[in-house]
Amino acid sequence: MKKSTFMELGLSEHVLNAIQKLGYKEPSDIQEQIIPMILNHQDVIGQAQTGTGKTLAYAASILSLLKKEAKKVTTIVLVPxxxxxxxxxxxxxxxxxxxYFKILPVYGGSSSTTQVNALRKRVDIVVGTPGRVMDLMRRGALKIDALDYFILDEADEMLNMGFSSDIEEIFKKTNKEKQVLLFSATMPKEILKLAQKYMKKDYEHVIIKSKTKTSSFLKQYYYLVNDKMRKEVLCRIIDAKNLNSAIIFCQTKKExxxxxxELTKRNYSVEAMHGDIQQSARIETLDRFKKGMFQYLIATDVAARGIHVDNISCVINYNIPQDIESYIHRVGRTGRAKNDGLAITLITPRQEHFIRDVEKKAKCIVEKQxxxxxxxxFESQYQNILSQVEKIMEDKTYEDYSFYADEINRFETNVGRICAGTYPFAVGNQKTFYDNQPFIDWQELNRIDLADTGITALISTRSRMLISII
Structure with a gap:
């Protein structure tokens, strides 16, 4: 069946121009299905995982429907x-x-006074958390009794976080003559009750089943580790694959x-994000990550929920998540919009069954490496340096620095030796670091299951080094 184009879906010209500038070529499954429904003023439940393009679907539709002459808040979007x-x-x-349209995000941890002042002026769309929306309603700053559109995004997460009563209270304050859009990865009974209570009886329920699968543009690998060597293995993988950016998921804040x-000590470009870090700092960290000001973001699932950053080259599961749905949710942050992505998972030998379950449910292959x-x-990093030098030569960006060559000539040696002398500056102290690390024979380790053995001494089958695991 031929896929529709964005133009065929009925979006406005100014939205189509924006979509083209953003580089989107064709609509995703959920966009193709629900955009015409929203434009036709139908209430819709969109059941889909993160990364399916649901935000663009409802945002593009609402912006196409909004009238410029409206002088009120026409749209509320609730998010967790x-x-x-x-x-x-x-x-x-x-x-x-x-x-032309004014969009205002409202949430705790930011100045409510600033948000109140903004609402006194013209605002068309308010995107906010239930708690802050309730606060602004109580102050009389936010009027929601004449809405055109009311959207709940990640409704299941809002219920899980205890916002059920807030959502009910907000719904009760809204007018009946509005269009309701509800998006959720899962469909618990509480959400169906909300739909039956507050949505039109003929609402559409669209289920995107394909997101139980991982992206076909996503390569997935796993590595067998023991907990003692987990950090060491992570560093080796990062260095060998020359990752430009990655989100590294941990289970706990302490981890x-x-x-x-540990990674800061080893001079990696990293930042951390979890619930105990101040909200203003988390927002700043995410903004810096989006701008490429550091390479690796270490986060818990809760802190990273909803993160949307273009061109993430890799997601690393430092620990396996609690369930397969969480795995799919994590790795769905890379390999988006038909871009190549990479997902890496570190597991102990006894956890290998989790990978088999992922392959079965997500209908994918997770390759052992x-x-x-x-x-x-060293070979990988050497080739990376060569490719960077080659690009510099092709772009001729070296010409601005040609005068340095005269200074280098005083060393009275050949170019090859000069390049060799600069290599340690390019790779930092990694050779010294790796020289001090034990060789790991992971086939042998898998056989005796070091991860669960207690005090073990293993002589590598390649007779490279004695490993003591205490």
């Missing part, structure tokens, strides 16, 4: 977290190419902090 409020607001802004400390050795890491 502050980070998601900012990201959804950014999505609206990106599609609002005419800059995030410990890993951040061997831990990179020193030689592989």
């Amino acid at each position: 977290t502050r980070e998601l409020a900012m990201q959804v607001s950014d999505e609206f802004d990106a599609l609002n190419s005419s800059h 995030v902090d410990n890993l951040y400390t 061997e831990i990179p050795e020193q030689t592989e890491i």
Whole structure:
């Protein structure tokens, strides 16, 4: 069946222009199905995982429907977290190419006075967390009794976080003559009750089943580790694959902090994000990550919920998540919009069954890989440096620095030796670091299951080094 184009879906010209500038070529499954429904003023439940393009679907539709002469808040979007409020607001802004419509994100941890002052002026769309929306309603700053559109995004997460009573209270304050859109990855009974109570009886329920699968543009690998060597293995993988950016998921806040400390000591470009870090700092960290000001973001699932960053090259599961749905949710942050992505998972031998379950449910292949050795890491980084030099030569960006060559000539040696002398500056102290690390024979380790053995001494089958695991 031939896929529709964005133009065929009925979106407005100014939204289509914005979509083209953003580089989207064709609509995703959920966009193709629900955009015509929204434009036709139908109430819709969209059941889909993160990364399916649901935000663009409803944002593009609402911006196409809004009338310029409206002098009120026409649209409320409720989201579970502050980070998601900012990201959804950014999505609206990106599609609002005419800059005519005013979008205001509202959430805790930011100045309510600033938000109240903004609402006194013209605001068309409010994107916010239930708590802050309730607060602004109580102050009389936010009027929601004449809405045209009311949207709940990640409704299941809002219920899980205890916002059920707030959502009910907000619904009760809204007018009946509005269009309701509800999006959720899962469909618990509480959400169906909300739909039956507050949505039109003929609402559409669209289920995107394909997101139980991972993206076909996503390569997935796993590595067998023991807990003692987990940090070492992570560093080797990062170095061997020359990852430009990655989100590294940990299970606990303490683990995030410990890993951040360790990677910082080893001069990796990292930042941490979890619930105990001040909201303003988390927002700043996410903004810096989006701008490429550091390479690796270490986060818990809760802190990273709703993160939307373009061109993430890799997601790393430092620990396996609690369930397969969480795995799919994590790795869905890479390999989006038909871009290549990479997902890496570190597991102990006894956890290998989790990978088999992922493959079965997500209908994908997660390939086992061997831990990179020193030689592989150095060769990879050497080739990376060569490719960068080659690009510099092709672009002729070296010409601005040609005068340095005269200074280098005083060393009275050949170019090859000069390049060799600069290599340690390019790779930092990694050779010294890896020289001090034990060789790991992971086939042998898998056989005796070091991860669960207690006090063990293993002589590598390649007779490279004695490993003591205490």
